[in-house]
Amino acid sequence: QVQLVESGGGLVQPGGSLRLSCVVSGAIFSSEPMDWYRQYPGKRREWVARISTSAGMTDYIDSVKGRFTISRDDAKSTVYLQMNNLQPEDTAMYYCNGLFERWSWGQGTQVTVSS
Numbered sequence: 001q002v003q004l005v006e007s008g009g010g011l012v013q014p015g016g017s018l019r020l021s022c023v024v025s026g027a028i029f030s031s032e033p034m035d036w037y038r039q040y041p042g043k044r045r046e047w048v049a050r051i052s053t054s055a056g057m058t059d060y061i062d063s064v065k066g067r068f069t070i071s072r073d074d075a076k077s078t079v080y081l082q083m084n085n086l087q088p089e090d091t092a093m094y095y096c097n098g099l100f101e102r103w104s105w106g107q108g109t110q111v112t113v114s115s
Helices: none
Strands: 003-007 010-012 018-025 034-039 046-051 058-060 068-073 078-083 092-098 109-113
Touching: 003 092, 018 034, 018 092, 018 109, 034 068, 034 078, 046 068, 046 078, 058 068, 078 092
Parallel strands: 010 109
Antiparallel strands: 003 018, 018 078, 034 046, 034 092, 046 058, 068 078, 092 109
16 A cells, blocks of 8 residues: 655745655655645645656646756655745645645645745
8 A cells, every 4th residue: 555655844934945855665766756736725626747767857837937846766766846936826735746646645744835
C-alpha cells in the first residue's frame, strides 16, 4: 500500500518562501510522475504542479508559474515544491499524489500566507 507523507507547511508572510516535501513509500517512486495539489476550505482539490520521471519535465498551473518549482529526489523517494513569493491566495492545504490521483491521499500540509 502506497503511503504519502507531506510536510514543510507553515505560516509565512506575503512574499515569503516555503519548501514542501512529500515522501512516498510502497511504490517504485522513480517510475512515477508526481503531482502537487492544493485544496481551499470547502473546495475541491486543484492540481498545482507535475514532474515527470527521470527526464524531469515539469508543468504548473498558471497562477504559480514563475513562483513555484517542483523537483524530485528519487534516491529519497521524495518530491518537493519550492514556493517563493507566496501570496495570501496560496493559503491552502497542499497534497502530493501520483498521476491521476492514483493513490490514497496523505494528510497534507497546511500553508498559510498572512501578515
